[in-house]
Amino acid sequence: MADIATGTTTQARPARRLPPEAGVFIALVLITLVFEVLNRLNGGSFLFNTREASDAIFNDQRLQIIILQVSITGIIALGVTMVIILGGIDLSSGSVVGATAMIAMSFAQTATVNGAPNPKAIFGDWAMDLPVLVPVAVGLGCGLLAGLVNGLLIAYTKIPPFIATLGMMVTARGVARWWSNGEPVSFPTGSYGAIANGDFVGWITFGALQAPGLNPVLMFLGLAVLFQVLLSTSLFGTRTYAIGSNEAGARMAGLPVDRHKVLVYVIAGILASFAAVILSSKNLTAQAGMGVMYELDAIAMAVIGGVSLAGGRGSIVGTVIGALIFGVIISGFTSIRLDAYYQEMVKGAIIVGAVVLDQWRQARRARRA
Secondary structure (H helix, E strand, O other): OEEOOOOEEOOOOOOOOOOHHHHHHHHHHHHHHHHHHHHHHOOOOOOEOOOOOOOOOEOHHHHHHHHHHHHHHHHHHHHHHHHHHOOOOOOOHHHHHHHHHHHHHHOOEOOEEOOEEOOOOOOOHHHOOOOOHHHHHHHHHHHHHHHHHHHHHHHHOOOOHHHHHHHHHHHHHHHHHHHOOOOOEEOEOHHHHHHHHOOHHHHHOOOOOOOOOOHHHHHHHHHHHHHHHHHHHOHHHHHHHHHHHOHHHHHHOOOOHHHHHHHHHHHHHHHHHHHHHHHHHHHOEEOOOOOOOHHHHHHHHHHHOOOOOOOOOOOHHHHHHHHHHHHHHHHHHHHOOOOHHHHHHHHHHHHHHHHHHHHHHHHHHHHHO
């Protein structure tokens, strides 16, 4: 830009742009305020306490419910986020949850229930009262196998990710129903139930602090921090973004594209199976229908959080905020007593809206380029 009076030329500074996560966070705040207003109009409250006797600003019980509602699906969303950044998609995670829950719970059963033999026993005495690491390892192995099959099919047979993971979705759901002829698998050992229902905070602080039943939340947040660091600071993250942005360019640069695809899908499968272990531990039972629609919720959380379906863009932080938006919406509808079938309709609209928003963001970036 030229200054006529002085004859000097100055260069305009580019406008600072907020990170995509900031916009998602603002949306979270606005949605929360909307539900707060709706509840106040009905004489209640949503997240803010209105009781004079309460010293806390926020309704801790409501906050815990919101975070607990999304923590298990949020763990799945972490893996889905990395898959989408890579330029792929994973439709199998919900079915992997169902199959893993059934299989892992089969190795977590206790031998006796109220002094009588376990009426839901799947195997003999050799599979009863096993150390908790056994069902956890079996469950994670199921996810590893599912992710490995997905990754190998996509990387080396060049099957589109949609088709490969759709096939795994149908197969895993069939395995879940076949495993015990559709019957629930119940009565786990106390140590397995403590995975989700115990008090990890109390254990590590020797009782100084207590957070019973919040283990799923702590695991979700811990894994989110881990994978955010990996994506933003490690070679793993650099390769994931590079392949998602331009796979042909990544191959020309000598990156092990196929191996990395397999690795990302394996991680996504392990995270889905870990979510299944937590879910079955929390419910103290496993059913073949567990995890239905979880894959779509996870994809929606990621896309709402700013992850581009075109690949190459997004973050774990955005996905965590997207998960919180989902939790606020579900809890908010419950607080205003909206019927469950309306909630499902709205969730469907959110998924479609998230995809439309992603397409709009891509078109805007293309115009700027």
